[in-house]
Amino acid sequence: MGARLAVVSGGGTGIGAAVAGGLAADGFDVLVVGRREEVVAEAAARLSAGCGRADAVRPVVADLADPDQVARVVAAVGDRPVDAVVNNAGGYLGGDTGTLAGTAAHWRANLDANVLTAVLLTEALRPALRRPGGRVILVSSIAAQRGGGGAYSAAKAALHGWAYDLATQLGPEQVTVNVVSPGYVADTEFFGDRMTPEGHAKRVAATLVGRAGTPDDIAAAVRYLAGPDAGYVTGQVLGVNGGSVLGR
Template identity: 75%
Template sequence: MDERLAVVSGGGTGIGAAVARTLVADGCSVLVLGRRAEVLAATAERIGSETGRPEAVRAVSVDLTDPEQIGRVVEAVDGRPVDVLVNNAGGFHSAQDDTLAGIAANWRATLDTNVLTAVLLTAALRPALRRPGGRVILISSIAAQRGGGDAYSAAKAALHGWAYSLAAELGPEQITVNVVSPGYVAETEFFVGRMTPEGHAKRVAATLVGRAGTPDDIAESVRYLASPAASFVTAQILGVNGGSVLGR
C-alpha cells in the first residue's frame, strides 16, 4: 500500500496540530488545513522537525466555509487516495447582540464554522476516500452531550446525527465514520480570553481523574480510530472527557 494520506482541518494549533503530529509520527503524509497561512506554515515546519519527516507535512491555507476555496484541498490531494479525513475545524462565536438579527447572525456563523466546514470538505474529498479502509473522523465537543453552549452545543450535536447518516452511506464501501467528543482541553485557543482560574478549577473538578485534558489525549483517540485496528468501529461517539460525562 502507498504511504497513507491524512487530511486534518483546523490543523494549525491545539487539537488539530496534535492530531497532525501524531499521524505524521505514525508514517502518514498529512495535509494541515486552516485559514491562517503563517500559523499553518509554522506548525508544518515544527511537526516536520519534531518527527524527522519534513517532507511528510504540507500546509494548505483555505476557508472551508467557502465552496470555491475547497478546490485548493482537492488540488493538493492531487489524485491520491485519502486514508484519513479529520474534520477538526470549528470554533465558538460570541453573540454580538440579542436582537433577532444578531441571534440569526450568531447561529449562522456558528453552524458555518462547525458544521458546514465538515460537510463541504467531506463532500469534496468523498470520491477520493480510500475504498476499502477510509476513515472519516469528526471532532465534536462535550457541549453536544450536556449543553451549555447554546448555538455551539447545537452545532456540535448536529455533527453526531450527520455522522450516523454518513456512516450508513459509506459503510458498504468499508469506510468508517466516527466522532471524538473532547471534554475540557485547557491547552487550546478555544478558551483564550474566556477562562478564569475559577472556571478552570470547576472544569477539572467535574472530571473523575482530576485533571484537564490535553491535545495529545484527543490525538491518541484519533490515532486509534484512524488505524486498521478500528475497522469494525463506526457510527460511534467517543467521549474523551475524563469522566465529566458518563458513557451511555
C-alpha cells in the same frame, strides 16, 4: 502502497496540530488545513521536523466554509487516495444576540464554522476516500452531549446525526465514520482570554480523574480511529472527557 494520506482541518494549533503530529508519527503524510497562512505553515514545518520526515506535513490555506476555497484542498490531494479525513475546524463564536438579526448571524456563524466546514471538506474528498479502509473522523464537543454552549452546542450535536447518516452510507464501501467528543482541554485557543482560574478549577473538578485534558489525549483517540485496528468501529461517538460526562 505509498504512505497513507490524512487531511486535518484546523490543524495549525491545539488539538488539530496534536492530531497532525500524531498521524505523521504513525507514518501518514498529512495536509493541515487552516485559514491563517503563517500559523499552518509554521505548524507544518515544526511537525515535519518532529517526525523526522521532510514535508511529511504540508500546509493548505483555506476557509472551509467557502466552497471555492475547499477546492484548494482537493488540488493539494491530487490523484492520491485519502486514508483519513479529520474534521477538527471550528470553535465557539460569540455575537450580539440582543436582536433577531444578531441571533440569526450568531447561529449561522457557529453552524458555518462547526458543521458546514466538515460537510464541505468531507463531501469534496468523498470520491477520493480509500475503499476499502478510509476513515472519516469528526471532532465534536462535550457541549453537544450536556448543553451549555447555545448555538455551539447545537452545531456540534448536528455533527453526531450527520455522522450516523454518513456511516450508514459509507459502511458498505468499508469506510468508517466516527466522532470524537472532547471534554475540557486546557492547552488550546478555544477559550481565548475567557478562561479564569476559577473556571479552570471548576472544569477539572467535574472530571473523575482530577485533571484537564491535553491535545495529545484527543489525538490518541483520533489516531486509533484512523488506524488499521478500528475497522470494525463506525457510527460511534467516543467521549474523551475524564469522566465529566458518562457514556451515553
